[in-house]
Structure formats: structure tokens, C-alpha cells
Amino acid sequence: MELGYAVAGLVVGFIVGLTGVGGGSLMTPILLWFGINPATAVGTDLLYAALTKAGGVFVHHRQKHVDWKLTGWLAAGSVPASLVTLYVLSQLHLSGNVLNAIFKLVLGIALLLTALSILLKPWLMKVIGRRVGNLDPNPQPHILPTILIGVSLGVLVTLSSIGAGALGTLALFLLYPALPTTRLVGTEIAHAVPLTLVAGLGHASLGNLDYMLLINLLVGSLPGIWLGSKLTRRLAEAWLRPALAVMLAVVGAKLVF
Numbered sequence: 001m002e003l004g005y006a007v008a009g010l011v012v013g014f015i016v017g018l019t020g021v022g023g024g025s026l027m028t029p030i031l032l033w034f035g036i037n038p039a040t041a042v043g044t045d046l047l048y049a050a051l052t053k054a055g056g057v058f059v060h061h062r063q064k065h066v067d068w069k070l071t072g073w074l075a076a077g078s079v080p081a082s083l084v085t086l087y088v089l090s091q092l093h094l095s096g097n098v099l100n101a102i103f104k105l106v107l108g109i110a111l112l113l114t115a116l117s118i119l120l121k122p123w124l125m126k127v128i129g130r131r132v133g134n135l136d137p138n139p140q141p142h143i144l145p146t147i148l149i150g151v152s153l154g155v156l157v158t159l160s161s162i163g164a165g166a167l168g169t170l171a172l173f174l175l176y177p178a179l180p181t182t183r184l185v186g187t188e189i190a191h192a193v194p195l196t197l198v199a200g201l202g203h204a205s206l207g208n209l210d211y212m213l214l215i216n217l218l219v220g221s222l223p224g225i226w227l228g229s230k231l232t233r234r235l236a237e238a239w240l241r242p243a244l245a246v247m248l249a250v251v252g253a254k255l256v257f
Contacts, residue, residue: 077150
């Protein structure tokens with residue numbers, strides 16, 4: 001077992017359990033820092049995300065925190081978009097250097113958007129929350145906008161492994177402001193599992209997956225998530241989320257520029 005990868009999984013799992021910040025936005029840059037090529041980092045992280053979030057779906061479902069209608073409409077956009085993106089990648093027959101350059105660019109953009117969403121989300125929830133009033137907390141789906149959100153997430157996640165968490169929940173909140181936060185999070189986690197699974201398996205078929213790396217990450221992350229979830233989030237919210245946002249912004253800017 002590669003100890004460094006297991007430790008990386010432990011740290012990322014702990015932060016995810018502590019703050020709820022998406023693992024992809026942390027794990028993929030760490031894998032690049034380890035020298036993993038961008039295509040393999042994205043493909044491996046996608047299956048890592050699918051496996052680590054699968055247990056969360058069961059927990060959120062038991063607590064009735066998943067809006068399955070919204071999950072279905074999101075997946076109706078994201079899963080086909082992911083498959084189309086994977087098909088296009090397979091047909092372009094790009095060289096490894098060009099493919100890695102594309103992944104790095106999209107990854108950088110996704111990191112910048114994720115950092116912005118982490119910083120803006122508390123403020124937006126506070127401002128928009130005042131105007132929610134008596135809106136129905138169980139709204140009927142806005143089908144076309146929800147599918148379009150899914151399409152956007154499908155393309156972005158497939159090319160970067162990032163976006164299903166922070167960006168997905170923010171987009172849902174803007175479209176359904178009266179939906180309770182617990183259901184926003186539960187719904188997006190439920191949607192992320194099929195999306196990351198399909199995208200991850202697609203990348204595996206393209207050769208963009210390191211199975212031993214995946215196992216090492218899981219060995220560390222599963223106890224990390226458990227440990228982080230056991231600690232109070234109040235100790236971290238005031239400083240950790242902004243610090244993570246700044247870090248992601250710096251890494252994203254470096255990849256883009």
C-alpha cells in the first residue's frame with residue numbers, strides 16, 4: 001500500500017466529513033501534486049467519489065433528505081451528457097498531451113467556480129432565505145431548468161471530476177430556494193452517485209483509471225469521513241471553508257493561467 005495516497009485519502013475524507021466540502025475539488029489537485037497525470041486523476045477520482053458517496057445516499061434516504069423527483073430529473077440531464085462527453089473524447093483520438101491539457105484547463109475552471117460557490121453560498125442563502133416567505137418546501141420540479149443543470153454538471157464533472165457537490169447544491173438552491181438545506185445536500189449526493197459512477201466507468205474504459213490508487217485512497221478516506229463526521233462542524237465553519245475556497249482558487253488559477 002502506498003502510504004502517501006492513503007494519508008491523502010484520510011485527510012480529504014476528514015475534511016469532507018467535517019465541512020461537507022466536495023472530495024473531488026480536494027482530491028484531484030492532490031493527485032496532480034503527487035504527479036498523477038490529469039486524465040488518470042480525473043477518472044480515478046470519479047469512481048472514488050461514487051464509492052464514498054454511495055453510503056451517504058442510504059443515510060440521507062433513511063432520514064428522508066432526498067427528493068427523488070429532482071434527483072431523477074437531474075440524472076436525466078447529467079447521465080446522457082456524461083455519456084456523450086465520453087463518446088466525443090473516445091472519437092477525437094487526441095494525444096495524451098492534448099487530452100491532459102484539456103483536463104487541466106477544465107479542472108482549473110471548475111476549481112475557480114467551486115471556490116466562488118463556497119464563498120458565496122452562505123451569503124446567498126442568507127439573502128435569498130429572507131425572501132422565501134411561505135414558499136412550498138416541497139416544490140414541483142421545474143423540469144427543463146433542472147435537466148439543463150444536470151446537463152451542465154454532467155459535462156463539467158466528466159471532464160474534471162468536480163462540480164457535483166458545491167456547484168450542484170448551489171444551482172439547486174437558486175432554483176428551489178425554499179427546499180431545506182438537508183434536502184438540497186441529500187438530493188445532490190443522491191444525484192452525484194450515478195453521475196460519477198457512469199463517468200468513472202467511462203473513464204475506466206478509456207484507460208484513465210488506476211485501480212491500486214483507488215484502493216489506497218479508499219483505505220484512508222473511509223475512516224477519515226467517519227472521524228470528521230463525528231466532530232462538530234462549528235469548530236471549522238468560520239475559518240476552514242473560506243481557507244479551502246482560497247486554496248482552491250489559487251490552484252484553479254494556476255491551472256488555467
